[in-house]
Amino acid sequence: MTTQDTARPVALVTGANKGIGFAIARGLAAKGFTVLLGARDLAAGHAAAETLDGDVRPVLLDVTDQHQVDALAELVENEFGRLDVLVNNAGANTLTFRPMDHLPTPTEETPEDMRRVYEVNVFAVVRMMNAFLPLLMKADAPRVVNVTSKRGSLGEEGAWAGQPSMVYSSSKTALNAITVHYARAFTDTALKINGAAPGHVATDFNGFRGTRTPDEGAAVAIRLATLDADGPTGTVYEDDTRLVW
Incomplete structure (x- = not known):
């Protein structure tokens, strides 16, 4: 472990080689974090990291692969001894696995669609929490951010607005629920666990x-x-507004 490794806070961002995850990695690097840029394709991770300023390190991470998650947790422990921030950003929707020319309606989505999407959006978050909570608890000010969506709301901002996917929206409802359960379990510690709703991002x-x-x-x-x-x-927040679920 180097002096630099102990001095900088360490953040792990899943699904960070593009899109919102990439922007999160860039922003945290600009704030002085050592950023572990998680990517399912390590070459894509390297290509993304090379475009960013700061201490950004690509790491191989498919959040649905227990072996990769455990291997990364071991790497983080050996190199840094702790994790300051975990951003569970990796996500999927029905179109990730079954391309269509339109957003699917509830009657077009299947139990298999739900299994695939929940595996990434819900079950993988539990997998990541189980693997990295011991390292987060070694940090002075640990933070977990679960990237969610307004679509997870049961009210007018969610399933009743626009044309949401039943599978995707309900997976975010479940994610919001587990976010609250984890937060409650650690309410007497320094760990803070919240959901971030980025809005309709292109x-x-x-x-x-x-x-x-x-x-x-x-x-x-x-x-x-x-x-x-x-x-x-x-x-759960979108910008500076706390969302009611």
């Missing part, structure tokens, strides 16, 4: 149909990743 995830830039969408995650000790936990 990325390849949605065919670039969004109205916001990745940097605009990433800002709330960066803020929640760097909360002061008196900041909230167990909440």
Whole structure:
């Protein structure tokens, strides 16, 4: 372990070689973090990291692969001895696995669609938490940010607005629920766990149909990743607005 490794706070961002995750990695690097840029394709991770300033290190990470998650946790422990920030950004929707020329309706989505999307958006977050919580608890001011969506709301901002995907939206509802459960479990510690809703960001995830830039969408995650000790936990924010679920 080098002096630089112990001095800089360390952040791990999943799904960070493009889109919102890439913007989050860039923003945290600009704030002085050593950023572990998680990517399923290490070559893509290197290509992304090379375009960023600061201490950005690509790491191989498929959040659905227990072996890769465990190997990375071991690497982080050996090199840094702790993890200051975990951003669970990696996400999927039905179109990730089954391309269509339109957003699927509930009757077009299948149980297999749900399994695939939940594996990334929900189960993988539990996998990451289990693997990295011991390292987070070794940090002075640990933070977890789960990248979620307004679509996870049961109210008018969610399933009743626009044309959401049932599978994607319900996976974010589940993600919001587990965010609150984890936050409650660690409420008497320094660890803060919150959800960041980036809004309708234009990325390849949605065919670039969004109205916001990745940097605009990433800002709330960066803020929640760097909360002061008196900041909230167990909440979901879009920009500076706390969302009601």
